[in-house]
Amino acid sequence: MAVSAPQQATGQVATRNRREPKNVFQRAYRQWADYTYIMPALLAMFFVIAYPIAYTIYLSFYSTPTAGENVWNGLTNYTSIITAERFWMITQNTMYWTIVSTILAFIIGTAAALVAQREFIGRGLVRGIFLIPWVISHVATAYIWVWIFHSDYGLVSGMLMDLGIISSPLVILDSTTWAMPALILVNVWKDFPFIMIMMLAGLQTVPEHLLRAAKIDGASTWAQFRHVTLPHLKGVIIITLLLTIVMNLNHFTLPWIMTGGGPASSTHIWITEVYALAFRSLRFGIASAFSVILFIIMMSMAYFYVKAMTAGDDRRR
């Protein structure tokens, strides 16, 4: 020890005396190993993310006839999307789908979390059962529910007819009124476990001593929830809601497989519309412009998400 101590001291002095290079390139050069390590990931990101984004933006300013060269047409793609009545109809569908799905899944997921948080016999089993919808793949879920809702040989119609509640088969996925509520039902069924897990994780971090203090201070169960649990969960709630909203805005599999946007476009949402425009109608220019609009909307959601995430870091409010 006595021998190595002076050496350590000189080592520290030497480090301190090494001058920081002022030039950013010199600093980057000094950290060349770090950049080498992240280079493969950066390259992959460039080819699968940056390049497609750039190419989409490029295409969005062109008319793309199926035969022949792409033709520059400025903002025409954008204006024709925004001025079309169809865009606003689909936006309305998207809002309906996103807002109702998010609110319902949030309420049910939170309720499930509150139940799964309590101590009772068979809690583990209940938690496991609640997770089942989440672990089934979207495609499988979609086909299961298509079958359940089928008007001729579906479970819902069959059961209701057997019970004598209805006399003729219910038309669900082929009805412009009921297709969207049916999709939302499936979406909520699929997503509430995610919210349950997030809220359950949040609930488990509610400090026990605060609940105790509230009990002593005379708070009822509701007042404890209102004054201790809820403020503590604020960050988790915001992030869960944002994630769920983005997830729903981007949701493709369920609506596409179950209804393909129909009947009469009543279940078309932004993302299915973009897909249909690009790969059914082969109108890549319009589809690209549509994608760019969605990209801007999603990035603004991402801004709030990042803001909420970093807010939770240093100030626990």
Place this chain on the structure above:
Amino acid sequence: MAEVRLDGLIKYYDDVLAVDDVNLTIKDGDFVALLGPSGCGKTTTLNLIAGLIDLSDGEIWIGDRDVTDLDPKDRDIAMVFQNYALYPTKTVYNNLAFPLQMRKTPKNAIDERVRKTAEMLSITHLLDRLPRELSGGQQQRVALGRALVRNPRAFLMDEPLSNLDAKLRVQMRAELKRFHQTLNATMIYVTHDQLEAMTMADNIAVMSDGRVQQYGPPEEIFYDPANLFVAGFIGSPAMNFLHGEISTENGVTSVKGDPGWVYPLTPANAQKASHCTSGRIIIGARPANLILSREEHPGMIPGSVYTVEPTGDTTFVHITIGDQIYVAITDPFFRAEPDDPIWVDLEDDRIHIFDEATEEVLREDGLNSQSIHGKKTLQPA
């Protein structure tokens, strides 16, 4: 304020007995410390009084009300927690106001109480801040304020000073004692720090293994410990214990120590030792009651110096006797080399005699008024 009476409290956690037949009466306006090592059941006892956990058996009375089956909010008690437990999203003002709001106090009365309490604790300038903007000491004051803002029937405190630094702790200790004296409040204070208990409490309940080992004023706990546990737990450095066998020759009762020394007992101590049923006793002597000599005298216990620790105004001398090490406190200028031979005498009217088998103290009349096996509710002596 009210008297708090605990009647045969028993608490099991699954198969573990955490609180074992605790009987205590805390008089109206008394400051009582529940003192003991970690896991002795003191915090569990406090939580039982608060109603935060359910009893397995027994009764709790606050004043003339049986509160055993009442919710915490209906017991009319206030509690200060070790980690303060301030509501992080509420300002200091709202933290203080919360217990009053929950009791539907009128708004202007709340404002008046909050401001008065803040003034008393000198935290008026902090009322608009959030807890995370406060130092540990300030948070502690707010936590105290939240308890003082009401007029509860009793204050419960769970190691409220243990998260403060040493200097602040001494200051808050004095302030707490002052509060107790001015408010004349019934306070039950859990601590593992004997200094806190000794300095602040009117009465101390020393706990171990879920039981109250002794209940009485600090000086009684210190000068007249009821058993080996209390004797060893209170006092720093701890009491020295010398094990030996009683032998009587020519009418003189002596103790024959395990390493071979013989120490004659005074008639009074011999009388105490005569109540021993097993024939083997333990002599308990505080470090200050050991008298050291460099020369051999008859009736002294021979040993050798292990090490000497000067502390400034006293010196601790560690002494090897047989295979045990004992501590004596001597004058500040005592110096010795390791392994120097040394002889130890005891201040006979200050030593305690314990039965080795029962570990209970032996008194001249043979009665231990505070036997832990008694069923009666312990009143402070």
